[in-house]
Amino acid sequence: MSEIKTIGIAGAGTMGAGIAIVCARAGFRTRVFDLKQDALDRARSQTEGFLRKSVERGKLAGEKLPEIMAQWSGTTRLEDFADCDLVIEAVFESLPVKHDLFGKLDRICGPQAIFASNTSTISITEIAGGSGRPDRFVGMHFCLPAQLMKLVEMSPGLATSEETLARAWTVCEAMGQKPVKTQDTPGFVLNYFLIPFNNDAIRLVEQGVAEAADIDLAIKTGMGYAMGPLELLDLIGMDTQKLLCEAMHGVTNEPRAACPPLVKRMIAAGWLGRKSGRGFHPYADSKMYGA
Amino acid sequence: MTHSYRVVHSGDSRSFPASHAFIEQADAQGASRIFVGEGAGAAFAKAVELGACPFVAVELGHECLGVHTGEQKGHEGSNVVGFARFRLGRADPTPLVELVRQPQTRDAAIAAAKAAFEAAGLKVAVCGDFPGRIVDRLVRPYLNAALRRLDEKLASAEDMDKTLCLGLGYPEGPISLLERTGLAEHHDATHALYLALGQEPYAPARRAQVAKAREGRA
Numbered sequence: 001m002s003e004i005k006t007i008g009i010a011g012a013g014t015m016g017a018g019i020a021i022v023c024a025r026a027g028f029r030t031r032v033f034d035l036k037q038d039a040l041d042r043a044r045s046q047t048e049g050f051l052r053k054s055v056e057r058g059k060l061a062g063e064k065l066p067e068i069m070a071q072w073s074g075t076t077r078l079e080d081f082a083d084c085d086l087v088i089e090a091v092f093e094s095l096p097v098k099h100d101l102f103g104k105l106d107r108i109c110g111p112q113a114i115f116a117s118n119t120s121t122i123s124i125t126e127i128a129g130g131s132g133r134p135d136r137f138v139g140m141h142f143c144l145p146a147q148l149m150k151l152v153e154m155s156p157g158l159a160t161s162e163e164t165l166a167r168a169w170t171v172c173e174a175m176g177q178k179p180v181k182t183q184d185t186p187g188f189v190l191n192y193f194l195i196p197f198n199n200d201a202i203r204l205v206e207q208g209v210a211e212a213a214d215i216d217l218a219i220k221t222g223m224g225y226a227m228g229p230l231e232l233l234d235l236i237g238m239d240t241q242k243l244l245c246e247a248m249h250g251v252t253n254e255p256r257a258a259c260p261p262l263v264k265r266m267i268a269a270g271w272l273g274r275k276s277g278r279g280f281h282p283y284a285d286s287k288m289y290g291a
Numbered sequence: 292m293t294h295s296y297r298v299v300h301s302g303d304s305r306s307f308p309a310s311h312a313f314i315e316q317a318d319a320q321g322a323s324r325i326f327v328g329e330g331a332g333a334a335f336a337k338a339v340e341l342g343a344c345p346f347v348a349v350e351l352g353h354e355c356l357g358v359h360t361g362e363q364k365g366h367e368g369s370n371v372v373g374f375a376r377f378r379l380g381r382a383d384p385t386p387l388v389e390l391v392r393q394p395q396t397r398d399a400a401i402a403a404a405k406a407a408f409e410a411a412g413l414k415v416a417v418c419g420d421f422p423g424r425i426v427d428r429l430v431r432p433y434l435n436a437a438l439r440r441l442d443e444k445l446a447s448a449e450d451m452d453k454t455l456c457l458g459l460g461y462p463e464g465p466i467s468l469l470e471r472t473g474l475a476e477h478h479d480a481t482h483a484l485y486l487a488l489g490q491e492p493y494a495p496a497r498r499a500q501v502a503k504a505r506e507g508r509a
Contacts, residue, residue: 143457143458149457149458150457151453151454151457151458153454153458178453178457180446180450180453180454180457181446181447181450182445182446182450182454183443183444183445183446185445188445188454189440189445189446189450189451189454189455189458190454190455190458190459192436192440192445193433193436193437193455193465194459196432196433196436197429197432197433200428200429200432200433201429204425204428204429207421208419209418209419209421209424209425209428210416210417210418210419210425211417214416214417214418214425215416215425215429217387217414217416218377218387218389218416218418218424218425218426219425219426219429221377221385221386221387221414221416222377222379222385222387222425222426223379223426223430223461223462224385224461224462224463225459225460225461225462226460227460229429256432256492
């Protein structure tokens with residue numbers, strides 16, 4: 001089993017940038033790819049900012065900051081992933097886009113390299129089908145924000161070899177993350193439970209069972225959850241919830257995963273959640289969407 | 292503002308199985324009336340001269356408040372509220388009181404009842420008169436789904452619990468929670484909801500049915 005030293009992260013969005021922090025912080029040579037240079041610049045600046053705050057909070061030794069940043073590099077050329085031992089894809093949820101990316105990577109990377117996808121809803125087996133190396137392909141679903149959340153859902157596809165899963169599992173632990181094994185099914189474990197649960201809470205509002213504040217209070221007090229489902233939805237954003245519903249319901253046809261009509265009405269009204277200043281709850285200190 | 296109340300005990304109370312400030316603070320001359328215990332609804336039905344009470348609260352089990360107060364084409368509501376302190380199966384009661392209102396329940400009665408519970412350190416969530424109220428309505432489908440997906444090998448029980456605790460900050464994963472608080476008790480609660488709502492996610496999962504069957508044999 002060859003050692004993993006260099007990790008490529010495809011996609012410098014919020015998720016990719018967070019995964020890159022995890023990799024670089026653990027001492028891996030970390031190469032971040034994005035088509036847009038400004039996305040790379042933003043990811044690098046966010047990484048430095050996050051690490052600086054970690055130093056200020058006493059969670060990271062000051063001398064570690066330049067060491068970690070030295071591991072981090074950005075590129076707009078996929079060819080720079082040629083020496084990567086592991087590539088983690090964190091681009092948006094589109095099967096054709098992922099197939100195109102992995103098809104190119106298969107021609108660029110060495111045969112020893114394993115590929116992983118951070119998808120939360122698309123089948124690992126289906127993505128692996130376009131990778132040219134389905135036996136060396138695995139699901140590694142990090143949680144948002146990756147640099148703070150320890151959980152990684154590890155999902156083998158139908159063709160994933162045991163060695164590939166073992167290598168990915170080992171590197172995940174070396175990153176300081178906590179891997180769990182799940183089946184290759186839409187939503188894996190986390191979103192499989194979360195999306196319908198959140199929809200059920202939205203339907204209670206739709207049906208007039210209770211006000212949003214009462215639902216959140218009941219769940220926090222009765223179940224001991226840190227956040228109520230509608231507070232969490234305001235954080236996730238109604239637009240994101242709609243996309244998650246469509247991705248999951250499109251595959252499973254489970255009625256609880258179907259996007260409730262209220263979500264669509266809230267999106268139309270600009271009530272996206274915290275980011276727009278109004279969701280199920282008002283956020284006076286946030287920017288008002290469309291204002 | 293004080294909200295004095297009398298407590299009428301009618302059998303074992305699921306909300307207050309042990310001594311609690313809410314019961315201790317009751318006053319035999321209190322203006323409002325609280326019916327607690329498994330016979331609360333029947334005791335309320337027999338009671339007289341409740342119209343002048345600031346509020347009347349009836350402890351509920353799985354049933355709707357309308358079972359005790361009656362319903363009139365959506366115009367039902369008076370000074371009577373329902374309540375239940377949430378507890379999952381065999382677990383101790385939580386500080387949550389789900390306070391049930393009908394469409395025309397007087398706002399003053401709700402406010403008075405809420406203040407009385409809160410004065411005893413409880414937290415109150417107001418909800419309509421629906422089966423399962425808030426928490427059971429939300430968590431029973433989730434718990435059933437967890438049991439079903441465990442059978443379908445989505446992940447091991449330990450990994451499923453670990454995922455939800457680490458990923459969502461839940462204090463306990465669903466499988467561990469059900470093992471601790473009782474699968475047979477989960478069966479009873481979710482079966483009652485399935486009968487009331489007729490929706491498949493509330494149908495007791497196989498493991499809950501097995502636990503219930505074994506309880507019957509014990």
